[in-house]
Amino acid sequence: MAHDRDRATSPKRRREDDDDDNHTGSPPRKRSASHTPPNGSPGFRLAERPRRYSRDHGEDDREYYRDRMSPRSRSRSHTPSRSRSRSGSRTSSQRRSASPQMTPPPPKPTQLHYKQSLILRGHKKGVTSVKFSPDGRWIASSSADCTIKIWDARTGALEHTLEGHLAGISTISWSPDSKVLASGSDDKSIRLWDISTGMAHPTPLIGHHNYVYAIAFSPKGNMLVSGSFDEAVYLWDVRAARVMRSLPAHSDPVGGVDFVRDGTLITSCSHDGLIRVWDTSTGQCLRTLIHEDNAPVTSVIFSPNGKYVLAWTLDSSIRLWNYIEGKGKCVKTYQGHTNNKYSLAGAFGTYGAEPPYEYAFVVSGSEEGGIVLWDVSTKNVLQRLEGGHSEAVLSVDTHPTEKLIASGSLDRTVRVWKETVPPPEAVLEAVAGASTSANGYDPETLPSNTFTES
């Protein structure tokens, strides 16, 4: 294999080697590190960010908003004849000039306007993972303070605090029916929680020899895949709480695991720089993806349609891989956030109009405390959510149906961001000035909430 391990230290020792910030040598700090680490580099300015992504679409912006303001473009509904099937090979120019005799399709938005709507306080240590439940009703957040909190996604009311783990929790995953939450902890166990009662299931899943880093439920809810600091990927029979299969996966801590939407494939990634794709039924490795730079991969998810995998690496990049074609190919690199130290996790979201004109974005936190949204195809930054979190945002998730984003940060808060329609003037200003507005955190818009006040 192309990568040589020059450091043969034990995972434990490497983990304690905290001062070494060079990502190629040491794995990142654990998400649920029990101390609150110092803020990465507070002197981050928008102006310092590379301009390559925002420069070339100023004109598009203006075109979009002019179009949007004209009354003609208001009442658009796509006719059946125009609802063609989307294929990956279609280019954006084709999309814009679909059919000249009909009204042009709604232009692709170049900006999004998410605003903070809730602050959920209550965790005593950094929040390591936030997840919307598949039915959209709940937000679960796990923390280094050994608890999981279940919040109502609409009101922000605290529903349950799940206590039982003996060490910080790095990862959580909802069962597809939203009734069970699984959590992986530094106490080496995976626990299943009944959401209706808030109680832990009596038999935890025990088998990992080290911190559990990542877990994911299968789409049917009968299996669970887990990745651990002990470099193993286990496939669990959830009903029997036993290891069904151990995947001889990696030679470094496993940072992320995920199931594809029909459950036939598993992906896992590791700090050895590999992303592997596995056949669920046979446990065989079907594909290995590796980037030339060999940066540690800390988190990986499948795209909503299962054709791509999205992987976070510690060189401040998020890469989208086409794992099907050929030997697998990196098709997109999203940059503009900072990620050298922590396992960040993010999600896919959608924006735009109804399905034929629906577009996808990638959202991820940043170690500066911001949240960045990129368009999947153009790699343009659609929005930066700043002024909210004061420390690294470790986990971001999108609501399954609504335009909501939840984020959890080392500053111990969970924040919910909601898409708003900006007033037209503000839009024009935003277009005239740089794309820096509309991100500000506005305390007046926050509802008074007894649960969320500290």
Place this chain on the structure above:
Amino acid sequence: MNLSLVDPFVLAQDCPEVITGRLREQHIANAPRAGSGHSTSIRFSHRGDLLASGRHDGIVVVFDIETNGVARKLRGHTRQIQSLSWSTNDRFLLSAGQDWKCVLWDLKDGSRVRTVRFESAIFIAELHPKDHMIFAAALFEDQPVLVDMSAEVPVKHTLPTAPRRSQTEREKATEKQAAQDAKQTTTVTVFTPSANHILAGTNKGWLNIIDTRTHEVLYSYRVTNSLIVLIRMTQSGRDVVLNSSDRIIRTFLLPDLSNPNLDFDMLELKVQHKFQDLVQRLSWNHVTFSSAGDYVAATTYMNHHVYIWERGQGSLVKILEGTKEELSVLEWHPFRPFVAAIGVDSGRVWLWSILQPQRWSALAPDFVEVEENVEYIEKEDEFDIQPLEELHKRRLDQEDEEVDVLTIDPVKTNAQHEPGEFRMPVLLDIEASDSEDEIVAVGAGQFRRRSPGAGKEYMNDDEVGVSGDEVRRTNGSTTGGTKRRRA
């Protein structure tokens, strides 16, 4: 989604090759096996993710094929399970037991929807493909019935057994023949996939096609002189395989029965293939079609093998082996080259499938599998040192293709669950309720025999009112008992 990545040679295989294991029922590794878990009947669900297994002690166990573990246990029968049948949406399961009962189970909560008692033993009970509240059953020394369970009290319609005779035959018929016709009983009933007709086999070797609505025999054909053991059809409903006690397996091609222009009086069935072992004179325990009907598989009496014939040429293509016991019921997975069969002695469910070798080229992107040695030719610029920044920039600029991460391709396999379709809930406490074994673990390495009678209260219940959940709860609080049979 994995199909695009799997070796095409593996995908092209449609016939199982080797024994790959057996279904696990017990997870307590140290606990001695105590005679329970002896399977007598199995059936795959239509989506192929579940396998129902009826046991000797009357418990129906639903296995998850993906996890190879127990997904649900259904308690309600007191005797061995004779046959199982899934509803088309895989939510309901009909079990027929040797306690002369048929039970319709709702897998959503494991409850008994209906219990139907009969006056005699049941050979086979098959659910209507379109209405899970209707089933057809063949009874021992009795006329077959079509049972409508939609009302609280089930309605049983008797189906005819006597073969249909033409006018001339009827006139010529002697008293003896009429008496013989009256004495015939039906041994097997199967719905066609369209549910408009029922295929029935009799103990005198007649194959009857019965109209589901009018309950009349539309067509009769004497296949053999001996008893018909089993009839199976393919998904299309055009192919029939028939096992009879004369040691010959026959396959037929059926016309499109739902065609309104079809004249049953003019219909003439022809045997397509006859599979038999002329040398050893083997008789066949159970037959099944492969998923697409290309193969016919059969287990053999007093023999440890599964024979597989290919239907194009009618030749024997494979003999599956690996067990040290005779095999009884055999089932082919609805779309995979995957076969399950019950061992007669142990009652275990054995599985055969194909082995997929690990492709080494998948382990690293620069690995290539080659047939022979290849001399590597270095590219001109392979070891050129280029400025990192530039390389990086060039790489990013190349990423200009449009990607679509949202559109879901329509899938071809029928394994997919449509959104909104029934899915069996995942029970987390299945192991805790898995306690009908006679010996229970009470601590680390300690076992005790359990108190007799406990945990078998359902045997005393008199049917309908009791749902499976109540039974489960009583089982959870008490611990099971010995095999007490009702006298």
